[in-house]
Amino acid sequence: MSTSGSENHTNYLNDGYGVKSWLLTTDHKRIAILYMISITLFFMIGGFFALVIRLTLLSPNGTLVSADTYNKMFTMHGVTMIFFFLIPSIPAVLGNFLVPMMIGARDLAFPKLNLLSWYIYVLGGIFTLSAMVLGGVDTGWTFYTPLSSGYSHTNVVPTVIGVFIVGFSSILTGLNFIVTIHKMRAPGLTWFRLPLFIWAHYATSVIQVLGTPVIAVTLALVGFERITGVGIFDPNIGGDPILFQHLFWFYSHPAVYIMVLPSMGIVSEVVTCFSQRKLFGYRQMAFASMAIAVFGFLVWGHHMFVSGQSVYAGMAFSALSFLVAIPSAVKVFNWTATLYKGTIRFNTPMLYAFGFIGLFTIGGLTGIVLATLPVDVHVHDTYFVIAHFHYIMVGGAVMGYMAGLHFWWPKITGKLYPEGLAKFSALTLFVGFNLTFFPQFILGYLGMPRRYHIYPPEFQVLNVLSTAGASILGLGYIIPFFYFMWSLRKGKVAGNNPWNAKGLEWLTTSPPPTFNFDKTPVVTEEAYAYPEEDLVGG
Amino acid sequence: MFNIPFFPTEASTTASRIDLLFFALMGIIMLFTALIFVGVIFFSIRYRRGSRASRKGATSENLKLELAWTIIPLCITMGIFIWASKLYFDMHVPPKNAMDVYVVGKQWMWYIQHPEGNREINTLHVPLGKPVRLIMTSQDVIHDFFIPAFRVKQDVIPGRYTTEWFQATKLGEYHLFCAQYCGTGHAQMVGKVIVMQPWEYEQWLAGKSSGVTMSSSGEQLFTQFGCVTCHRSDNTGRGPTLVGLFGKKVLLQTGQTVVADMDYIRESILDPRAKVVATYQPIMPTFKSQIDQAQLMQLIEYVKSLGGSQSASKGNKK
Amino acid sequence: MDNEQLTHETRSFVAHQFDDLEQQKEAGTLGMWAFLATEILFFGGMFMAYLVYRFSYPQVFAAASQYMDVVLGGVNTGVLLVSSLTMALAVHAAQEGNRKQIITFLIITMIFGAIFLVIKGVEYHHKFVEHLVPGYNFQYEGAEPGKSEIYFILYFVMTGFHALHLIIGIVVLTVIAIMTARGRFTKEYYTPVEISGLYWHFIDIVWIFLYPLLYLIHVHK
Incomplete structure (x- = not known):
């Protein structure tokens, strides 16, 4: 703590100022910042599409935009948010910044590859953005054949090329993490002393490395079919469009865990710090992360319960989907138990972590509803599904990202944000989120199908509620953007460890020096070794 | 406007069975959500910083507890799985006496033929209380024949036949939606299902028929x-x-x-x-x-x- | 070369993020294995699609595979196997620290790779002449042209991606050869040579699967 406040210590931010020093950097922390800026940009673009969607749905007649425009809006909302925001969000920003620091390394194992992954991301982004600018794409982010391969008249090829390319950025990030976590841990940092954040990123990386190539080749086949006019998914020559769905979901279901596992890692860090308490059931938590990654690969068929796959395949996928819920439940129980007899502070990151736990619980349990075959038949492709996966992806993944951003912002920038305003916006987000998406559960069970820009009038009230919620939600995202910017110049100096947190990243200065540690730390204790003493009660 | 529906009509034999399962799930969801919410809120208030509650005997390992909250949810989900699978299976086996109706989906309309020769577009007439099996295919992309009031849904796929069946239990007009995104006019690929008394249905068949089956x-x-x-x-x-x-x-x-x-x-x-x-x-x-x-x-x-x-x-x- | 000089020389190979050479070697090797896992899944997606159609339309696939040139494919299998041997010899030379031999074997390996590509090109040309290129000039004489077209799409996509990997492999080996010439590797540190070898062997193994699956279906029948 003694070195805190020194404005002049050399750190990664003042180690070179030119554009070149940023664009050619191999420092994982600077690359994390590059990623942060890029994904924020894509988040804003995706958010704009969401805005148009919600505004259109204010009226059952869909008068705001034409059917084609609306279809492009939800497609591009999905493509940007999933491939260009959610998947890279935590791993490429916070993971990139923190994985080496948390394990006491000077950098990732392959710093140049790390920079390359950012350039690949940008290249993929350029393809996809140009597809959007040139008129957009309207296949749905799922690119189901034969609609995408033979019937859509929009820019499918540049979009799938963009997604194909950005996949390799994700693969390289995952590969880098796997090697770094395996080979570059500080002396004394055994596997079961690793913070859960690292476990979560390890599990995530496995999915990225093993899952992403499958969607890459699948989309390549769709691109082939569009360019040549024939393809293996074309039913006219005996091809099977359902095979596309199998290959697509083989990646795209585990991709959900790419989004949510790192968030779970963040919640473990935040909950322990703000309870000043060791994580309850550390080993079970670590195993649960790996179990989610492994089982996550075996449940893709639950996206296809009404696709005409065999009844027995449906049952097998249903059973496996129930199984994957168990480790998630174990995690929620363990976080709750960590609070027991802790010393709890309600700082902003903790509020977001609470938000995560609550919303993820609802999202996860409604996932059980979707795994239940007959009920899924009714709610499949309705707003129930939309609500469910937004609870997981926004309520889970994004809440976790916000928790992490607030938790490590002082470390990343060396500055504190205004706590009161941050708490207010966390609350706004929570309220706005629920108002947006809870009505969609009801809409879904009533039978409102997804991807409809006009709908029967009896669904209007719930849709208006949802749009109202979305405006509050939007506010909840805009406020942090401004106070984070503000804090860069005017924020209070944070000090090395403003939260009194455990973990190697808090031992070094804020912002950290270019090589993270002046001396490689030696680890002698388990993760989250908060003092187990009776602070007040005695 | 203020007549907000919160629950869809149950108009088929499967609908009530699915709803029962759904309510059971809702019960479980509410129980667990309450458990977590109450736990989080109670602990955070009781053990807030500065509170006087005793922190003595805090542990971070308890194998019995871990096993309990692994095994209990596992048993519950497996119970649901068995219940659900039975129902799902029944939903795929139409009764022997089901009458067939043929459906072709194309961008963006439903073309329906009754064996008696009646043809209709975006409307399906069915008799009350008789099992009906739809035999469906698509002429272009994947569609999906979704009747919320009957709780049935099945993708309609080019190059093969898929089926779904139901038995209507309530007279009336119900929504028919295409539930699989199929391009520009997806949201217009809707229609209605009209459930009639069997004798009315016979009349309708006879009245509208071209005479050619x-x-x-x-x-x-x-x-x-x-x-x-x-x-x-x-x-x-x-x-x-x-x-x-x-x-x-x-x-x-x-x-x-x-x-x-x-x-x-x-x-x-x-x-x-x-x-x-x-x-x-x-x-x-x-x-x-x-x-x-x-x-x-x-x-x-x-x-x-x-x-x-x-x-x-x-x-x-x- | 005395010991002190060696330590000094070795140190200059260690990138800043690593503690020592050992860690750097292990990281490089593990990184390549992880990358090969990605590659397996990349080809795995295509093999999955292949298997689905092969089991759905066994006769069609057997008939269509008769249009493959078993001899050229066989020659190519031999070419790649020999290139794997020369690649292994290059790695062996690297172990010995024999710079000249490394470069020689790398060049021979690349030449074999190029021969493979030329033969592959000849085969592609035959398909072009025989009007068997899907989406371009596909005119199939046998039964069930549609399903046969699926076979040919898979043939072109799978062998195409394989050839692309081979081209990347040749580029990689070129870089490694240049690095060798510049004295970037020693007896103690030659991990890049070794892991490029892993990549090259992987490309060969993919072909070992592709050849029987695409060329030898009817022979097997």
């Missing part, structure tokens, strides 16, 4: 395309006879056997050399470019009318 339309096509010259009513033609064929096992040139179901007949018309019957020559030309999905269904209905095993026609392949 699907199988007789199929018979006309059979003559028109010259099928009849080879596929005679006895085994004297250059092609195998189709009398009594439907649902029977057929021996192929390759030595394998297949069941002559709808998919087989469809494939044999569009792609005759895919599965050639033993002792016959692969001389039949394809009718791919001359025949549309609706006509195919008429031909199938005609082949069915020539007799065969009825049980096979009802038994779902799945």
Whole structure:
């Protein structure tokens, strides 16, 4: 703590100022910042599409935009948010910044590859953005054949090329993490002393490395079919469009865990710090992360319960989907138990972590509803599904990202944000989120199908509620953007460890020096070794 | 405007069974959500910083607890799985006496044919209390035939037949939605399902009918395309006879056997050399470019009318 | 070379993020294995699609595979196997620290790779002449042209991606050869040579699967 406040210590931010020093950097922390800026940009673009969607749905007649425009809006909302925001969000920003620091390394194992992954991301982004600018794409982010391969008249090829390319950025990030976590841990940092954040990123990386190539080749086949006019998914020559769905979901279901596992890692860090308490059931938590990654690969068929796959395949996928819920439940129980007899502070990151736990619980349990075959038949492709996966992806993944951003912002920038305003916006987000998406559960069970820009009038009230919620939600995202910017110049100096947190990243200065540690730390204790003493009660 | 619906009408035999399962799930969800919410809120207040509550005996390991909250949810989910699987299975086996209605999805409308010859677009008339099986295919992309009030939904896929069945329990008009995104007019690919008293339905059939049943339309096509010259009513033609064929096992040139179901007949018309019957020559030309999905269904209905095993026609392949 | 000089020389190979050479070697090797896992899944997606159609349309695939040139494919299999041997010899030379031999074997390996590509090109040309290129000039004489077209799409996509990998492999080996010439590797540190070898062997193994699956279906029947 003694070195805190020194404005002049050399750190990664003042180690070179030119554009070149940023664009050619191999420092994982600077690359994390590059990623942060890029994904924020894509988040804003995706958010704009969401805005148009919600505004259109204010009226059952869909008068705001034409059917084609609306279809492009939800497609591009999905493509940007999933491939260009959610998947890279935590791993490429916070993971990139923190994985080496948390394990006491000077950098990732392959710093140049790390920079390359950012350039690949940008290249993929350029393809996809140009597809959007040139008129957009309207296949749905799922690119189901034969609609995408033979019937859509929009820019499918540049979009799938963009997604194909950005996949390799994700693969390289995952590969880098796997090697770094395996080979570059500080002396004394055994596997079961690793913070859960690292476990979560390890599990995530496995999915990225093993899952992403499958969607890459699948989309390549769709691109082939569009360019040549024939393809293996074309039913006219005996091809099977359902095979596309199998290959697509083989990646795209585990991709959900790419989004949510790192968030779970963040919640473990935040909950322990703000309870000043060791994580309850550390080993079970670590195993649960790996179990989610492994089982996550075996449940893709639950996206296809009404696709005409065999009844027995449906049952097998249903059973496996129930199984994957168990480790998630174990995690929620363990976080709750960590609070027991802790010393709890309600700082902003903790509020977001609470938000995560609550919303993820609802999202996860409604996932059980979707795994239940007959009920899924009714709610499949309705707003129930939309609500469910937004609870997981926004309520889970994004809440976790916000928790992490607030938790490590002082470390990343060396500055504190205004706590009161941050708490207010966390609350706004929570309220706005629920108002947006809870009505969609009801809409879904009533039978409102997804991807409809006009709908029967009896669904209007719930849709208006949802749009109202979305405006509050939007506010909840805009406020942090401004106070984070503000804090860069005017924020209070944070000090090395403003939260009194455990973990190697808090031992070094804020912002950290270019090589993270002046001396490689030696680890002698388990993760989250908060003092187990009776602070007040005695 | 202020008549906000919160729950969809139950208008089929499956609807109430699905809803019961759904309510059971809701109960479990509320229980667990409450457990977590109460736990989080209670602990955070009781153990807030500065509170006087004792922190003595805090542990971070408890194997029994871990096992309990692994095994109990596991048992609950497996219980649901068994319940759900039974129901799902029933939803895929139509009753023997189900009446067939044929559906073709295309961008962006539903084309429906009743075996009696009635045709309708974006509207489906069905009798109350009689099981109805829909035999569906798509002419272009994947669609999905979704009737929320009946709690049934099934993708409608080009290149193959899928089925769904229901038995309406309540008179009225219900929404029909396309639930699989199918391009520009996806949201307009909607219609209604009208449940009528059986006698009203008979009247409707008779009143709207062109007098030509699907199988007789199929018979006309059979003559028109010259099928009849080879596929005679006895085994004297250059092609195998189709009398009594439907649902029977057929021996192929390759030595394998297949069941002559709808998919087989469809494939044999569009792609005759895919599965050639033993002792016959692969001389039949394809009718791919001359025949549309609706006509195919008429031909199938005609082949069915020539007799065969009825049980096979009802038994779902799945 | 005395010991002190060696330590000094070795140190200059260690990138800043690593503690020592050992860690750097292990990281490089593990990184390549992880990358090969990605590659397996990349080809795995295509093999999955292949298997689905092969089991759905066994006769069609057997018939269509008769249009493959078993001899050229066989020669190519031999070419790649020999290139794997020369690649292994290059790695062996690297172990010995024999710079000249490394470069020689790398160049021979690349030449074999190029021969493979030329033969592959000849085969592609035959398909072009025989009007068997899907989506371009596909005119199939045999039964069931549609399903046969699926076979040919898979043939072109799978062998195409394989050839692309081979081209990347040749580029990688070129870089490694240049690095060798510049004296970037020693007896103690030659991990890049070794892991490029892993990549090259992987490309060969993919072909070992592709050849029987695409060329030898009817032979097997």
